[in-house]
Amino acid sequence: MPEISIKGTTMPESPIRKLVPYADIATKKGKKIYYLNIGQPDIETPKKAIEAVKKTDLDILAYSPSQGFESYREKLANYYQRSGLSISANDLIVTTGGSEALLFAMGCITDPGDEVIIPEPFYANYNGFATASGVTVKAVQSKIEDNFALPPISEFEKLITDKTKAILVCNPGNPTGYLYTEDEINQLADLAIKYDLFILADEVYREFAYDGAVHHSIMSVERLHNHAIMIDSVSKRYSMCGARIGCLASKNKAFMAAAMKFAQARLSPPTFAQIAAEAATETPDEYFNEVIDEYVHRRNTLIEGLKDIEGIKIAVPKGAFYCTVDLPIEDAEDFAKWLLSDFDFDGETVMVAPAGGFYSTEGAGKSQIRIAYVLNINALKRAIKILKKALDVYPKS
Amino acid sequence: MPEISIKGTTMPESPIRKLVPYADIATKKGKKIYYLNIGQPDIETPKKAIEAVKKTDLDILAYSPSQGFESYREKLANYYQRSGLSISANDLIVTTGGSEALLFAMGCITDPGDEVIIPEPFYANYNGFATASGVTVKAVQSKIEDNFALPPISEFEKLITDKTKAILVCNPGNPTGYLYTEDEINQLADLAIKYDLFILADEVYREFAYDGAVHHSIMSVERLHNHAIMIDSVSKRYSMCGARIGCLASKNKAFMAAAMKFAQARLSPPTFAQIAAEAATETPDEYFNEVIDEYVHRRNTLIEGLKDIEGIKIAVPKGAFYCTVDLPIEDAEDFAKWLLSDFDFDGETVMVAPAGGFYSTEGAGKSQIRIAYVLNINALKRAIKILKKALDVYPKS
Numbered sequence: 001m002p003e004i005s006i007k008g009t010t011m012p013e014s015p016i017r018k019l020v021p022y023a024d025i026a027t028k029k030g031k032k033i034y035y036l037n038i039g040q041p042d043i044e045t046p047k048k049a050i051e052a053v054k055k056t057d058l059d060i061l062a063y064s065p066s067q068g069f070e071s072y073r074e075k076l077a078n079y080y081q082r083s084g085l086s087i088s089a090n091d092l093i094v095t096t097g098g099s100e101a102l103l104f105a106m107g108c109i110t111d112p113g114d115e116v117i118i119p120e121p122f123y124a125n126y127n128g129f130a131t132a133s134g135v136t137v138k139a140v141q142s143k144i145e146d147n148f149a150l151p152p153i154s155e156f157e158k159l160i161t162d163k164t165k166a167i168l169v170c171n172p173g174n175p176t177g178y179l180y181t182e183d184e185i186n187q188l189a190d191l192a193i194k195y196d197l198f199i200l201a202d203e204v205y206r207e208f209a210y211d212g213a214v215h216h217s218i219m220s221v222e223r224l225h226n227h228a229i230m231i232d233s234v235s236k237r238y239s240m241c242g243a244r245i246g247c248l249a250s251k252n253k254a255f256m257a258a259a260m261k262f263a264q265a266r267l268s269p270p271t272f273a274q275i276a277a278e279a280a281t282e283t284p285d286e287y288f289n290e291v292i293d294e295y296v297h298r299r300n301t302l303i304e305g306l307k308d309i310e311g312i313k314i315a316v317p318k319g320a321f322y323c324t325v326d327l328p329i330e331d332a333e334d335f336a337k338w339l340l341s342d343f344d345f346d347g348e349t350v351m352v353a354p355a356g357g358f359y360s361t362e363g364a365g366k367s368q369i370r371i372a373y374v375l376n377i378n379a380l381k382r383a384i385k386i387l388k389k390a391l392d393v394y395p396k397s
Numbered sequence: 398m399p400e401i402s403i404k405g406t407t408m409p410e411s412p413i414r415k416l417v418p419y420a421d422i423a424t425k426k427g428k429k430i431y432y433l434n435i436g437q438p439d440i441e442t443p444k445k446a447i448e449a450v451k452k453t454d455l456d457i458l459a460y461s462p463s464q465g466f467e468s469y470r471e472k473l474a475n476y477y478q479r480s481g482l483s484i485s486a487n488d489l490i491v492t493t494g495g496s497e498a499l500l501f502a503m504g505c506i507t508d509p510g511d512e513v514i515i516p517e518p519f520y521a522n523y524n525g526f527a528t529a530s531g532v533t534v535k536a537v538q539s540k541i542e543d544n545f546a547l548p549p550i551s552e553f554e555k556l557i558t559d560k561t562k563a564i565l566v567c568n569p570g571n572p573t574g575y576l577y578t579e580d581e582i583n584q585l586a587d588l589a590i591k592y593d594l595f596i597l598a599d600e601v602y603r604e605f606a607y608d609g610a611v612h613h614s615i616m617s618v619e620r621l622h623n624h625a626i627m628i629d630s631v632s633k634r635y636s637m638c639g640a641r642i643g644c645l646a647s648k649n650k651a652f653m654a655a656a657m658k659f660a661q662a663r664l665s666p667p668t669f670a671q672i673a674a675e676a677a678t679e680t681p682d683e684y685f686n687e688v689i690d691e692y693v694h695r696r697n698t699l700i701e702g703l704k705d706i707e708g709i710k711i712a713v714p715k716g717a718f719y720c721t722v723d724l725p726i727e728d729a730e731d732f733a734k735w736l737l738s739d740f741d742f743d744g745e746t747v748m749v750a751p752a753g754g755f756y757s758t759e760g761a762g763k764s765q766i767r768i769a770y771v772l773n774i775n776a777l778k779r780a781i782k783i784l785k786k787a788l789d790v791y792p793k794s
Contacts, residue, residue: 011504011658045458053669054451061442061637061673096493096641099663107408112509112531128662134509134531240458242668244493261408265525266496271639272450272669276458 012127015357018333022340023351031344034383036371037336037353039174041321043239043291045280052279053272064271066263068094068247072278076247079281083206085219091249093259094269094277098204098233098246099125105166105229105248106133108258109198115163116200117156121148121324121358121365123174123202138164139360144326144368147315148176150184153191166198166229167191172205172215175324175358175370177299177317179209185216192227198255199224204233204246205320207288210296213318225251236321238280239291243273295321298373298380305384309391323371324355327391332356332369335394345389348382409524412754415730419737420748428741431780433768434733434750436571438718440636440688442677449676450669461668463660465491465644469675473644476678480603482616488646490656491666491674495601495630495643496522502563502626502645503530505655506595512560513597514553518545518721518755518762520571520599535561536757541723541765544712545573547581550588563595563626564588569602569612572721572755572767574696574714576606582613589624595652596621601630601643602717604685607693610715622648633718635677636688640670692718695770695777702781706788720768721752724788729753729766732791742786745779 016037026033067073073089080087095101110116112134118126120139130137138159142148156167167188172179180188192199201218209215218228233246250256302323306312311328329335333354343349355368373380413434423430464470470486477484492498507513509531515523517536527534535556539545553564564585569576577585589596598615606612615625630643647653699720703709708725726732730751740746752765770777 011655011662013658014661017661040459042457044456050453050455050458054453056447056451058447059441060439061447061639062437063638096497096667097664100493103663107529125662125664128658132504132530132659132662241460242458242665244665244667258408261410261525262529264411264414265408265522265529266500267494267522268639268641270493270641270667270670272673273667276669 011131012124014128015124016353018357019336019340019351022337026340026349030347032348033340034348034350034375034379034386036373036375036383037351039236039321039372039374040241041236041239041374042376043294045240046238046283046287048282049238049240049276049280053276056272056275061271063268064274066268067260068092068269069274069278072274075278075281080219080249085217087219087249091251091256093248093256093263094274095246095248095263096269097235097244098202098231099129101231101233101246101248102126102129102200102202103132104259104262105200105231106130106135107262108255110135110165113163114165115161116166116168117159117164118168118360119151120360121175121355122168122360123170124357126168127360136163137360141361141364142176142178144313144315144324148173148178148324150180150187153187156191160195160197164195164197166200168200168202170202172208172317172319173322174205174320175322175353175355176315177320177322177324178315179213179319180216182216185218185221189221189224189227192224198227198229200229200231202231204231204236206232207237208292208295208321209319210292210299211318215319219249227252229255234277234280238283240276240280243276244270245273245277295373298375298377299323301377301380302371302373302384305381305388309388321373323373324368325371326368329367329391329394329396332367336369338394339390343390343393345386348386350383350386350390352387408528409521411525412521413750415754416733416737416748419734423737423746427744429745430737431745431747431772431776431783433770433772433780434748436633436718436769436771437638438633438636438771439773440691442637443635443680443684445679446635446637446673446677450673453669453672458668460665461671463665464657465489465666466671466675469671472675472678477616477646482614484616484646488648488653490645490653490660491671492643492645492660493666494632494641495599495628496526498628498630498643498645499523499526499597499599500529501656501659502597502628503527503532504659505652507532507562510560511562512558513563513565514556514561515565515757516548517757518572518752518765519565519757520567521754523565524757533560534757538758538761539573539575541710541712541721544715545570545575545721547577547584550584553588557592557594561592561594563597565597565599567599569605569714569716570719571602571717572719572750572752573712574717574719574721575712576610576716577613579613582615582618586618586621586624589621595624595626597626597628599628601628601633603629604634605689605692605718606716607689607696608715612716616646624649626652631674631677635680637673637677640673641667642670642674692770695772695774696720698774698777699768699770699781702778706785718770720770721765722768723765726764726788726791726793729764733766735791736787740787740790742783745783747780747783747787749784
């Protein structure tokens with residue numbers, strides 16, 4: 001029998017997927033599970049986006065251009081311009097989700113064996129895309145005590161070698177909820193220019209900035225135009241994760257020409273979903289205001305509910321809809337499994353993401369979990385209550 | 398400025414994309430172009446598939462499971478069972494087009510530097526997926542004089558090294574239109590077992606077999622179950638290229654487990670398109686009968702129209718909707734450009750794909766073109782007439 005080679009077997013498993021068998025146990029036992037582990041929002045997709053697809057009148061569901069429909073790229077550019085970014089339709093390639101945008105970007109700027117530096121904890125699938133591209137991830141640790149702010153630039157500099165091609169950041173952060181300040185973005189820009197590196201900025205949560213904080217896009221730094229690559233997606237912005245529409249934005253023409261070859265090799269992004277995404281660009285600001293009010297309410301409810309747990313550390317999120325907390329336990333993965341397989345409170349339990357899988361450094365974040373506050377307020381309150389009860393009775397050793 | 402690394406710049410450009418600037422010239426000059434260069438069928442998508450999407454009643458366009466909707470995989474498995482293949486829903490991963498299925502397969506079974514053997518000419522984007530996966534393509538030449546039948550197995554054996562992980566075939570072939578016989582599939586199976594290789598079979602044209610010929614799927618060979626990986630797609634079958642729904646099928650559990658990690662890293666295939674693809678599985682046989690009758694009529698019209706060109710060699714296609722012909726000219730790429738930029742017949746011209754780009758061997762296929770017979774009969778007749786006129790006046794040196 002042919003041996004499956006290293007690449008396929010070393011492809012890392014998502015920290016959440018590991019829990020699926022335990023969730024199955026909980027379900028078999030008839031427990032109700034509150035899912036705090038996944039970033040699938042319960043917010044409604046703008047009706048206009050769904051309606052646009054239902055109103056289509058197609059005889060042939062044909063390929064779109066590899067770069068994406070021009071009409072969509074125009075409206076998307078316009079959306080960025082409204083938030084002050086000078087991005088034109090030609091600076092954009094429509095991709096199949098932010099995932100594909102990341103794969104294209106890594107494919108274009110690295111050769112197998114090259115390195116990308118990422119502040120950890122980071123979105124676990126970055127490991128998967130790096131493995132698929134043969135790229136080595138080097139991690140700089142950010143600290144829960146600083147709410148996961150940008151680590152000192154000197155820490156990045158220690159890791160830079162001939163093989164370093166880029167620094168990848170997620171802003172606002174998954175799983176941290178941290179929103180980089182203008183000063184931090186400028187520090188990254190200076191670093192990129194000093195060492196001739198790309199900055200890959202995953203800004204899929206760009207709309208989700210709270211408490212009056214402003215999102216500073218990597219594309220807003222003019223001196224960085226040849227170094228900046230933005231990854232974006234409509235998944236979270238319009239709660240349309242299933243569309244699988246993202247984009248790649250850059251002013252670097254050589255990069256975009258290389259990325260177009262990747263885009264052409266896979267022919268085109270999905271047609272129906274582009275129609276939905278195009279219509280979604282016309283979503284009025286009130287939609288976001290309501291959504292953001294709701295998330296702020298949820299975040300506040302979560303923080304309020306958690307803060308009196310003895311020994312807890314909370315990184316208060318300023319964006320996205322994740323909160324990483326350090327629990328007074330030793331092994332969050334064991335705790336997460338135990339919640340599903342052994343614990344219940346009146347027949348109910350919660351599923352959380354152990355944060356260790358969001359770290360690249362072995363053993364880091366072992367007592368941390370990521371909570372996605374994507375449930376409505378009542379469900380969230382109940383989930384917090386269950387989590388607290390669980391911590392009370394969880395066997396400490 | 399950061400340098401774009403080798404990988405991005407060595408990503409091969411599609412042989413068809415190279416012609417786009419020349420097509421722009423033709424359009425600017427006001428010429429009408431008959432497109433014989435692309436595999437975008439003019440056949441209508443089954444109405445049921447489009448209607449299923451229009452009838453959806455979704456509040457949230459959510460992620461589907463990474464493996465694809467179970468309901469779709471069940472119906473897809475049933476479709477394969479109807480054509481005699483023992484494929485179950487668990488042997489399938491739904492992908493974003495056949496393209497992604499190929500990328501996953503290459504990612505799972507190779508490490509950078511590994512080799513895949515492919516009979517040439519082959520679908521040009523295989524080069525792109527190989528480059529993206531860091532894989533080296535080794536080509537075995539098939540011959541137009543044999544209608545591009547499977548080359549002798551001894552030719553494959555000459556290329557097998559420690560780095561060889563798989564043999565990739567397209568059946569029926571793009572750009573050849575060749576349909577492998579049962580004997581040829583068995584020869585490949587013996588080879589794979591002898592050397593412990595995977596057979597990757599791109600069967601996206603599996604429905605398009607003509608003249609009573611039967612398609613022999615790689616999945617039909619029972620002794621090959623651990624070695625066989627099938628790539629499929631709904632793009633051509635139901636003329637829904639823009640859906641971007643394909644699949645990966647294999648009975649090799651270790652391979653499927655590795656492929657699931659790739660699937661999980663990119664979260665899910667598109668939701669709307671899966672709804673369309675699921676409905677499409679209920680397309681009645683009459684749809685295919687009509688479509689196949691139409692393609693046979695087109696193929697016959699094409700062959701009839703071309704055969705009296707002096708010095709032409711035609712590989713008569715038994716499947717798919719491509720025909721590769723050798724023209725009495727030196728450089729088909731130059732000819733294809735000239736057709737667009739310098740030639741017209743009553744204000745009309747044709748766009749063809751130079752076949753050199755479908756060969757991996759430098760200089761091979763230089764006088765060949767691929768014709769996609771995806772136009773209706775009248776347009777096809779006119780296009781052939783224009784092509785003949787062009788060959789009459791094309792400056793021979």
